[in-house]
Amino acid sequence: MITRDEVIAALDRVLDPELHRSIVALGMVGSVAVDGSRVAITIKLTVAGCPLKAEIQRRVSEAVAVLPGVEGVQVGLDTMTDEERAGVRDNIIGGPRKDSPFGPDSRTKVILVASGKGGVGKSSVTCNLAVAMAEAGYSVGLLDADVYGYSVPRMMGADRQPVMMDDLIIPVESHGVRLMSIGFMTADDNPVIWRGPMLHKALTSFVTEVFWDDPDVLLVDLPPGTGDVSLSLAGLLPSAHVVVVTTPQLTAQRVARRAAAMADRVELPVVGVIENMSWFIAPDTGARYEVFAGGGGAALAADIGVPLLGQVPLESDVARAGDEGLPVVAARPDSAAAKELRVIATKVAQAVGLARVTG
Ligand SMILES: Nc1ncnc2c1ncn2[C@@H]1O[C@H](COP(=O)(O)OP(=O)(O)O)[C@@H](O)[C@H]1O
Ligand SMILES: [Mg+2]
Structure with missing residues (x-):
């Protein structure tokens, strides 16, 4: 009985x-x-x-x-x-809310993913790192701070509004990652036209009013460039580390240097460079094409004195998986891009001092 x-x-x-x-x-x-x-x-x-x-x-x-x-x-x-x-x-x-749950005493490793310009694959890389880290056993938050060009909800296949508990926003969970994005708050065709103060207010509430629940790691998809958002976030996330994404093109590398310079100005350490769209392997012949020739990732890393954490190939699976809302590390775990993204996730975890997951 x-x-x-x-x-x-x-x-x-x-x-x-x-x-x-x-x-x-x-x-x-x-x-x-x-x-x-x-x-x-x-x-x-x-x-x-x-x-x-x-x-x-x-x-x-x-x-x-x-x-x-x-x-x-x-x-x-x-x-x-x-x-x-x-x-x-x-x-x-457990009591009144703190100002920022990611202050100097926080256990969470915060990683800002930056790029000089848009279209280099910053969001794709961020989503994949988040899913790879979640699969490795870390608890992971992902804050989409690209307020004008948000794409995390689509890439993560998360298309619903977060639940509110009184004044507390519960992040939307997808592929084991806790997500927050302005995209959850606006209709698809409504452009976000906030300026400085509004923007700062929104970002502040994304940091302080969301129930992040002290994750092991918080990844932040920054908007491209070096604007207000980065400065606001640097204040809210004082112990953050920065990772810079670039393509091999020398022009991209030059603008990416500005992202590194921004990190310098707000005194956040850059822990490495990720080169994306490094080459394309023709699936039929196996021939390798340097589509955006230039070696920009290695050059940028050498220039700012940090390691090149990896080179992610150009693969249609990466784009397709992103469009389908299932990042490539989960959708096609055996693809070359997925393997490299997992290696990069491990290196990033090491670089920011995340304890190894056991058990
Ligand atoms: N390694 C890659 N291989 C193929 N397509 C990619 C790769 N990385 C990104 N993309 C595609 O390139 C476009 C721009 O990527 P996205 O992550 O949105 O860049 P960003 O956030 O820097 O603007 C998207 O359509 C994405 O699917
Ligand atoms: Mg993006």
């Missing part, structure tokens, strides 16, 4: 998919009724129409169905009251 306590113990091992806490501890378990071998459970969702309700229902029903003596599980859904939701918010952040 199954007991109510055994059911609760099983439910205690079920984590909310976005809050990563036990649903019991979060107060999401409403009623539990045991009738012989049949169990009926009511789960209180934090918000009505919670986008993850099917996933939560599945986790609950799986966790209980495997218990010996259980033959049927019924999972009903309810919604928390405002009061209960406020309780969850206090529970997960």
Whole structure:
């Protein structure tokens, strides 16, 4: 015979998919009724129409169905009251909010991904590094700070709005990465036309009002160039490291130097250069083409005195996977680009002092 306590113990091992806490501890378990071998459970969702309700229902029903003596599980859904939701918010952040969760005492390694100009593959590289690090076992946040040219939601296949818990924004999780982007807040055809102060306010709230939950690493997709956004973020993320993405072209390398100069000015260390679109291997003949000849990655790295962390080939899979919302390291893990991106992710992790994941 199954007991109510055994059911609760099983439910205690079920984590909310976005809050990563036990649903019991979060107060999401409403009623539990045991009738012989049949169990009926009511789960209180934090918000009505919670986008993850099917996933939560599945986790609950799986966790209980495997218990010996259980033959049927019924999972009903309810919604928390405002009061209960406020309780969850206090529970997960444990008291009043800090100004920036990524201050000097933070355990999170922050990595700003910068480039001189657009179109070099900065966002593609950032998304792939994020997924590679998540696959390696790190908890990963990805902040899309490219407010005018945001592309992270599309590349990560995340097309829903974040859940709000009172004043707390719960990041959208996709491919194991916690995401925040201005793209979640604006309709597709609405250009973002914010200027300095508005921009600073938005970025501040993306850092301070989002429940990042002290991840191992926070990757930030910076806008191209060296503008207001980078300066705002440097203030909000004082212990950040910078990685610069460039293509082999010498012109790209020259503008990329300005990104490194920006990092210098705000006193953030550049830990390395990633060259993207380094060459193209013809799939039919195996011939290698230097499409953007120039050796820009190595030249830039030598110029600023940091390592060249890797060279990612030009592959149609990278572009296609990005368009399909599944970064290439997950979509085509055996492709040359995916392999190189995983090596780069390991080197970046080492360079910023991320502890190796064990177990
Ligand atoms: N290694 C690559 N191989 C093929 N296409 C790529 C590669 N890297 C990026 N792309 C494509 O190039 C375009 C620009 O990349 P994106 O990541 O958006 O650049 P950025 O963020 O620097 O503007 C996108 O269409 C993307 O899919
Ligand atoms: Mg981009």
